[in-house]
Amino acid sequence: MHIDIITTLPKLVESPFSDSILKRAQTKGLVTVNVVDLRAYSTNKHRTTDDYAFGGGAGMVMTIEPIDNCINDLKSKRAYDEVIYMSPDGELFQQSIANELSLKQNLILLCGHYKGVDERVREHLVTREISIGDYVLSGGELAAAVVADAVIRLLPGVLSDETSALSDSFQAGLVAPPVYTRPAEYKGWKVPDVLLSGHPAKIEEWRHDQAIERTRARRPGLLDQ
Known part of the structure; x- marks a missing residue:
């Protein structure tokens, strides 16, 4: 399995995958987790990825261009089964969804921030939206780590006793x-x-x-x- 996690805060995402079961899964070649810095796809000199919302109001909005550039670049390298946006109002993450995603080959997890992403990202670039609960986090990074953890531990060979996951x-x-x-x-x-x-x-x-x-x-x- 290959998982790309798109974020403006790479260090926040990298930590959960550097220890224990998730690290061993990568060392054994069972999964590749690639943390992608969205700022690398910004076209302005300050590498910004957000702007003020049309119509006014508090909070910033993640702009569509860097996200589109990033997803298109990733898609030029492989075919993806799902492009998932981590969103508070997405479908509620459950074990059945983790089971389903564990059968996929390539996934993109897009981490939102601020007031979220430009709605056109949701309309045209993502295939699925997932929430880990009815609350709001500072960004989608921790949620993406939760989803990735739940999925990766189900892959054959990740757990020393594969029947363990079946009795969770x-x-x-x-x-x-x-x-x-x-x-x-x-x-x-x-x-x-x-x-x-x-x-x-x-x-x-x-x-x-x-x-x-x-x-x-x-x-x-x-x-x-």
Whole structure:
């Protein structure tokens, strides 16, 4: 997989991909994450990428020309499955979307800033808009990192145990059940006996029941779906 992240703040985006699972995925050649500095595509001497909004009002707007130049340049090198704009009013990111995107080959993630991008970018240059929640961030960089992380960890070979991702919260429409590790008893707090029974069928049944109960208590809306 190849992921290009377009941003005016490259250093803010680079950090999450320089450690742990995401770094190992790149070292193993399973994914390439390319952080693209949008300012390199500005045509004015100050390398600005924003301007005042027509009609007035507070806040600046990212201009269309640098974004168009950047996307066209990237497209000249490879075909992209999606050009995704990270937007507060995009479709709400869920595990099912991460699963879908993990099957793609090439992705562009465009990070907005200020009051967002010129509407013509949304109308003509992007194929999809994604939000990670009903709140506003200073820019799309952290949101892009969240989406990339959720997608990359699903790629074959990224996790040492590939079945791990299949048992994550939300994969079966439920949150994950409780998990325990050694010691079996600590300060009188004991691990449930079933987990020490060595009986796989009973353990799986317990985990499934616990996942349903935890979902009902914490995220009941998932059961409605």
